[in-house]
Amino acid sequence: MTRLIFLGPPGAGKGTQAKILADVCEIPHISTGDILRNAKAEGTPLGLKAKSYMDRGELVPDDLILDLIRERLNQPDAKAGWILDGFPRNVNQANFLDNLLREMSQGCDRVVNMEVADEVLVERMLGRARKEGRADDTPEVISHRLEVYRQQTAPLIDYYSDRQILVSVDGDRSLNEVTTTLKELIAL
Numbered sequence: 013m014t015r016l017i018f019l020g021p022p023g024a025g026k027g028t029q030a031k032i033l034a035d036v037c038e039i040p041h042i043s044t045g046d047i048l049r050n051a052k053a054e055g056t057p058l059g060l061k062a063k064s065y066m067d068r069g070e071l072v073p074d075d076l077i078l079d080l081i082r083e084r085l086n087q088p089d090a091k092a093g094w095i096l097d098g099f100p101r102n103v104n105q106a107n108f109l110d111n112l113l114r115e116m117s118q119g120c121d122r123v124v125n126m127e128v129a130d131e132v133l134v135e136r137m138l139g140r141a142r143k144e145g146r147a148d149d150t151p152e153v154i155s156h157r158l159e160v161y162r163q164q165t166a167p168l169i170d171y172y173s174d175r176q177i178l179v180s181v182d183g184d185r186s187l188n189e190v191t192t193t194l195k196e197l198i199a200l
């Protein structure tokens with residue numbers, strides 16, 4: 013049973029690695045960013061509400077995210093384990109997740125903190141913008157997302173390290189090297 017949270021700044025490679033690992037473990041990769049981008053692309057009520065926040069690089073309000081996570085973790089496929097990518101993203105979301113998991117008699121095995129220097133993050137995101145055309149990968153929005161990460165998400169590093177479930181991984185290596193480290197980690 014594998015239950016992991018991926019933490020780290022935008023552009024750290026969380027999504028890429030979380031997806032690979034979820035495939036290996038045959039468990040769902042639950043990315044709130046992907047869920048919101050799909051909702052936005054489909055023009056659902058959630059997508060319409062989330063759009064302006066996402067395009068500005070702000071977090072969408074917690075009330076849009078919390079029910080969605082509760083529902084997703086209650087889906088049958090999540091009984092076998094899960095990898096959360098992009099959630100929780102602030103202390104309120106982390107407290108909510110704690111309570112939810114307690115309610116479900118589940119726990120999280122590890123929180124993987126992907127570390128990458130700011131200059132590298134910015135370069136990667138600008139490269140991604142050229143390739144994938146994400147609306148939130150412009151220089152101004154990128155720098156705001158990093159600021160939001162530092163203010164709201166980075167406090168979760170202490171939150172989880174106090175519980176002794178945090179592991180930090182150097183994300184500034186080749187894709188394969190990072191995957192190898194992560195596989196070793198979850199085999200423990």
Ligand code: ADP
Nearest residue numbers: 022023044045065066069070071072098099101
């Ligand atoms: P990145 O990690 O590169 O910023 P994500 O795909 O995780 O990308 O998130 C993209 C955007 O979706 C965020 O900037 C934010 O607006 C929104 N978002 C994703 N997850 C959350 C969350 N847990 N809480 C609030 N907003 C979120």
